[in-house]
Amino acid sequence: MSFIKSTILGFPRMGSDRQLKKLVEGYWAGKVTEAELAEGSKKLRAEHWALQASYGLTEVPVGDFSYYDHVLDAAFAVGIIPERYQQVDNSGTLAYFAMSRGLQNKSINVDVPSLEMKKWFDTNYHYMVPEIADDQTFALHSTKVVDELKEAKALGYAARPVILGPVSLLTLSKTAKGSSSKPISHLTKLIPVYVELLGQLAAAGAEWVQIDEPILALDLDTAVFEPAFSQVYAEFSKVSGLKYLLTSYFDRLGSNLSWAAALPVHGIHLDLVRGASDVDAALEKIPADKVISAGLINGRNIWKANLEKQLAILQKIIDARKAAAPVWVNSSCSLLHSPHSLKPEVGHLDDEMLGWLSFAEEKIEEVAILAAAAVNRSAVDAKLKTNAEKVASRQTSERITRPAVQQRLASLDKTFYERKVPFTERQKLQRAALKLPLFPTTTIGSFPQTAEVRKARAQFRKGALSEREYKEFLDSETRKCIEWQDEIGLDVLVHGEFERTDMVEFFGEHLEGFIFTKKGWVQSYGSRCVKPPVIFGDVSRPHAMTVDVARFSQDCSKNKPVKGMLTGPVTILQWSFVRDDQPRSQTAGQIALAIRDEVVDLEAAGIKVIQVDEPAIREGLPLRKADYEAYLKWSVDVFRLATTGVNNETQIHTHFCYSDFNEIFTAIKSLDADVITIENSKSDLKLLGALEVHGYAAEIGPGLYDIHSPRVPSVEEMAARFAALQKYIPAENLWANPDCGLKTRGWAEVKESLTNLVSVAVAARKSHAA
Numbered sequence: 001m002s003f004i005k006s007t008i009l010g011f012p013r014m015g016s017d018r019q020l021k022k023l024v025e026g027y028w029a030g031k032v033t034e035a036e037l038a039e040g041s042k043k044l045r046a047e048h049w050a051l052q053a054s055y056g057l058t059e060v061p062v063g064d065f066s067y068y069d070h071v072l073d074a075a076f077a078v079g080i081i082p083e084r085y086q087q088v089d090n091s092g093t094l095a096y097f098a099m100s101r102g103l104q105n106k107s108i109n110v111d112v113p114s115l116e117m118k119k120w121f122d123t124n125y126h127y128m129v130p131e132i133a134d135d136q137t138f139a140l141h142s143t144k145v146v147d148e149l150k151e152a153k154a155l156g157y158a159a160r161p162v163i164l165g166p167v168s169l170l171t172l173s174k175t176a177k178g179s180s181s182k183p184i185s186h187l188t189k190l191i192p193v194y195v196e197l198l199g200q201l202a203a204a205g206a207e208w209v210q211i212d213e214p215i216l217a218l219d220l221d222t223a224v225f226e227p228a229f230s231q232v233y234a235e236f237s238k239v240s241g242l243k244y245l246l247t248s249y250f251d252r253l254g255s256n257l258s259w260a261a262a263l264p265v266h267g268i269h270l271d272l273v274r275g276a277s278d279v280d281a282a283l284e285k286i287p288a289d290k291v292i293s294a295g296l297i298n299g300r301n302i303w304k305a306n307l308e309k310q311l312a313i314l315q316k317i318i319d320a321r322k323a324a325a326p327v328w329v330n331s332s333c334s335l336l337h338s339p340h341s342l343k344p345e346v347g348h349l350d351d352e353m354l355g356w357l358s359f360a361e362e363k364i365e366e367v368a369i370l371a372a373a374a375v376n377r378s379a380v381d382a383k384l385k386t387n388a389e390k391v392a393s394r395q396t397s398e399r400i401t402r403p404a405v406q407q408r409l410a411s412l413d414k415t416f417y418e419r420k421v422p423f424t425e426r427q428k429l430q431r432a433a434l435k436l437p438l439f440p441t442t443t444i445g446s447f448p449q450t451a452e453v454r455k456a457r458a459q460f461r462k463g464a465l466s467e468r469e470y471k472e473f474l475d476s477e478t479r480k481c482i483e484w485q486d487e488i489g490l491d492v493l494v495h496g497e498f499e500r501t502d503m504v505e506f507f508g509e510h511l512e513g514f515i516f517t518k519k520g521w522v523q524s525y526g527s528r529c530v531k532p533p534v535i536f537g538d539v540s541r542p543h544a545m546t547v548d549v550a551r552f553s554q555d556c557s558k559n560k561p562v563k564g565m566l567t568g569p570v571t572i573l574q575w576s577f578v579r580d581d582q583p584r585s586q587t588a589g590q591i592a593l594a595i596r597d598e599v600v601d602l603e604a605a606g607i608k609v610i611q612v613d614e615p616a617i618r619e620g621l622p623l624r625k626a627d628y629e630a631y632l633k634w635s636v637d638v639f640r641l642a643t644t645g646v647n648n649e650t651q652i653h654t655h656f657c658y659s660d661f662n663e664i665f666t667a668i669k670s671l672d673a674d675v676i677t678i679e680n681s682k683s684d685l686k687l688l689g690a691l692e693v694h695g696y697a698a699e700i701g702p703g704l705y706d707i708h709s710p711r712v713p714s715v716e717e718m719a720a721r722f723a724a725l726q727k728y729i730p731a732e733n734l735w736a737n738p739d740c741g742l743k744t745r746g747w748a749e750v751k752e753s754l755t756n757l758v759s760v761a762v763a764a765r766k767s768h769a770a
């Protein structure tokens, strides 16, 4: 039965040991030449194809590799290079990296910032946002994907080029500054360039081309998108010799399926993990002669697949197709969002835990087993049996369940989700208790993680520094930090978060139900990778996590309040790999209970202001509008569960790092926080626009300066921003603070910037009184 193909939509690029990170960063630092970067990357690609072939995949994707980002690659390939980068030799790597991370080079007189970066759908991967001008032209500018196809073929692999389709490329782009046309209105001009590229792929021996159109998983306006897609594939069909696999992922095709199924393509990929509900409609609507690519292995999580369950879905599809057309076994989406391999975890994680997990390498094997089972089950019987045992072991393990936690969550009544009195009454009580001036100043929490801080932590982890020595070091950093804030006149102080590498990792390490991998890196943007914690079981808090540090810091402050700093349940969930055996909302509820206990303990220790950060609440929003409400309901609930255990006098802060919160504004209001601090400086208009439309009745501190750059903001520019904010926010509700935490900054610039910020607030108080 040769009609089963096994493949994946894409593989992580970084390498088993983040080799690509080292190559690219070495190149930026001038330590790796362009030729070495190219050679090293070629070697990585070859290794990744070899790995896929070693498990018996029948075809490997090519073009999924990228120096920085695949959206940027697609834009670069068709010549979407904004004018400001054209002063750089735009033929190659220099312009490409100028677009990805900006370029300051005095000798060639160039100083350009990077393109804007945005989250890739609901993942923690960020793509570079292409800019389309009114007079945009397109031209084939890079043949990277053709070259990689040739490379794979020369090594003897059956290879399938992957390209980001033109409709998604334009839909993910933005209108360039000074232009007004919608990017999608440029489609007709763009298509011929794609056709030229496809012609080159055909000439290089491609048979199938994978066209990623992930926007098909979004709510689309049929009147615009059906004709757009029809136009594209009418033109693509003219390229002779190619077959197209149209893919989308991260959600169901839903109502887009009926017209997408009719497009003149040769195969359609279905994400059968997140879009499992598409199956029946797909079998009915996708013409019988088209390939169905069954995305059965989850590319978004790290749990071992339940192969029997997935095999049943596969079998259903195969039976329905009656051998009229091939069926492919595939990953649900690219494995880009999975760590590379479980191998480095052997010896780090225990055997039982290892048996529950599956990273990219193991997912490849799962695809191969499913495909083999569909052809001849007995050939992989033993493997299926082992899989069933591991899956069952996770379902039944006592390590997973803590009945006390589950019972507690199930027993809560509505008082656990409500403060005792409404905000306006709390505000009076808090004013009396805290005695803050008008326009209180504060920061978001972290202060510079200097080389010294990182070194001390590394030494402590290695055992070179004793626990006592490390604590003394942290105490002294914290004391200096508090004293300095006090001295320059900040009003609500923070301890600086010197003990935390990462705001989620810190809590994960203290809570039960989490594990940490050794090399489970996932690309976040460019060369930056994150190592998300794994939430495997019921979450509980064995001991207080931040109370000692908060108490110590409060003692260091003469008479100003020090904020207790916590990470919120939605953010902890969003930045972790989450168990899939219960709804996310339930796991979030368990985390919320742990945070709630911490909040209550902080209050009992004399902490009067407590901040629960939720920077990820926006990115957790589902892709489909129909799913918004349910998500927003439970994410608001868990925040309230975490924060409402306190008395009226205790001031609850929260923090977000985005300003486009129009869509979730109502939810933000219902968090019922006393104060929110929010990123604002990079896009003043967005926040002000939202405030104008919706109004905001509680206290709020829109960021006065961008913390992503070492630039020191002047008093004048922050004063202007602050004056603008006063038009939208009543003076008695307005705070002055930066956009976000300061951990990536140096002390010199932090000192100057915050001193300027304080003087903005002081001047505003004076002119308000006058």
Ligand code: MET
Pocket (backbone or CB within 6 Å): 444, 445, 446, 497, 503, 565, 613, 615, 655, 657, 740, 741, 742, 743
């Ligand atoms: C990404 S939001 C960061 C909040 C955290 N409290 C900090 O200041 O670093």
Ligand SMILES: [Zn+2]
Pocket (backbone or CB within 6 Å): 444, 615, 655, 656, 657, 739, 740, 741
């Ligand atoms: Zn932030």
